Amino acid sequence: MRRQLPVEFVFQLFSLFLSVILVHAMYVAWIRPQANAVLEEQQIRLEQEADYVPERSLYVIVRDFEQEACLILALWALAIMGYKARGALRERSLLQRDLLPLAEGVRILPEDTREHARQLRALPESQQRLLLPRVLLSALQRFGATGNVQDVSSATQTLVNAEAERLESELSMIRYIAWAIPSIGFIGTVRGIGQALTLAYRAVEGDISGVTESLGVAFNSTFFALLVSIFIMFLVHQLQLLQERLVFETSDYCDERLIRRLQGD
Secondary structure (H helix, E strand, C coil), X not given: CCCHHHHHHHHHHHHHHHHHHHHHHHHHHHHHHHHHHHHHHHHHHHHHCCCCCCCCCHHHHCCCHHHHHHHHHXXXXXXHHHHHHHHHHHHHHHCCCCCXXXXXXXXXXXXXXXXXXXXXXXXXXXXXXXXXXXXXXXXXXXXXXXXXXHHHHHHHHHHHHHHHXXXXXXXXXXXXXXXXXXHHHHHHHHHHHHHHHHCHHHHHHCCCHHHHHHHHHHHHHHHHHHHHHHHHHHHHHHHHHHHHHHHHHHHHHHHHHCHHHECCC
């Protein structure tokens, strides 16, 4: 497991770097030019048509720096969740295999554990690091040393619970990102309101364009950040559900395929 942590860390750094490049390039090359064109067109029509009501444009809603930061964090969170979901699905694929093939009614004795452990060690190294082979191998080693079925059951449950806690703790980064996104949106709100207050003197003189534009920054950043946060939190709960099912199904697999077949002293 310790060999996998640097790989995941490098993946997270690379995905963050790639998210920054892709989103910023999209904003520079497409979103901000389109937003500026829309605003210029609306300004011209406001000057020419007295009854013209500008329509809300998606480019204008997402054009500010806060929305760009939210999109970067959202893309980063999606990459991390995709990595973890891929790992969980790979773990669950082993649950469809019979890693300890035994005929119906055959029991495993303490002296048989070495042979079954040898079958697990024959798996590819990448599969040996997965949860199910690790739990089965640990259970066989414990049974071979103690010959006590209850002891094996307790040890298996301890390992499964430890894995559940590890998976839960590794979601902390994604939860932090989901928290940071609306916080960045509120920063945009404060910035927009602050700009509107500095232009209040123009509104007194009759020019409210600067105030309305600044308030648009405030409301758009909050609106976009909350939408993105809702979407990210939905995916976080789906990932958590996938991981919880993995833990429960691993525990059931060990109980049905190993513990019930053990015959202690």
